[in-house]
Amino acid sequence: MNPSPAIRKIFQGVASRQQMFRMFDRHAQRPNRWEGDASPLYAGEWFEMGEAEHDYMFEILPPLWIRGSMFAMREFLTGSVTSVFFALRFDGVIRHFHGYCDLSDRETVERMRVAIIERESRPVRPMTREERLEHIWSITADDYRGYAGDRWDEAARGKRTIMLYGGAAGSTLKLLNDLTDDEIAAKLPVQLRQLPSPIAA
Template structure:
């Protein structure tokens, strides 16, 4: 029986068209993965606008289509393809994209159920892993990278290949920090800064935060 990674949200907020296409290819430069399998993308989802939903519907002939859901005929890799959802949540129509592994024919329905469960839960129900993915995806390429990619000897061997971001470390100035080492406070501050019309008290508009 094929095992699939858990469904997980990879962007906090609603993706623009530019962000949507960036997220489609976000694993292309990730070291140590097989891009032909589609496995890294399987189970990932994020929210989009109505215009992006209809743009993608008109872009390619759908692989399948039913009420509130369609799949793209051009597969991402392996048996993984894009599935788009129109879901009414708490009386409001919303739109989502997810990568589903059609080895499991029920994966689109499972994805839809997972999205609804996530979006109707507590106001802050993202897991730590989901929050880190959201921060990474929202970060400008100039302010993130891979540990040891340029100068391997600046990082211990066990950290090489891990994701790093630039952060303001107060008196120590701007430093590179492992994404996985962000504190809960640092995570919450960055998510708050990413949300529309939300800004941390005392922060400025320049990255890194």
């Protein structure tokens, strides 16, 4: 089931507390939620949060471990995947991040840390198509996103869907990965539509 377990940024900007909690389980609507291993859905996802949100999560429970400017949550989300929080310095400013790491892989936390640093270091790189799709999924309300069910072709079943507004034609569901560039732009917040993209570069 999608998305890929590769390390990936799922939200552009600094998440509010409400957005943070929504993204902690942004795959809650997946089919057969209580069956199978959901680790590939979550492992590798990361986003930025504020200092207050970072400190709030630190104080909820005693961490599983603390390593320098990183700590891991004691409660696991699924399998061996848990939340790891990072405080990283960029241009003299400390920024805070959350990532889901599969602790069965001893190198996963360091790979996540390096990936965040590479992605957020200057010069600022444009959002990729994949990052735009993940941001759209993260900000879309549950009523307007879901997963392809039995009415879809067998090859599409289980893949993520998004509601599109077609004006007089009414609303339609479309696979997230099949959105056109124009549909992606329409779904993004106005301030992100102006960011440089690989398409426009």
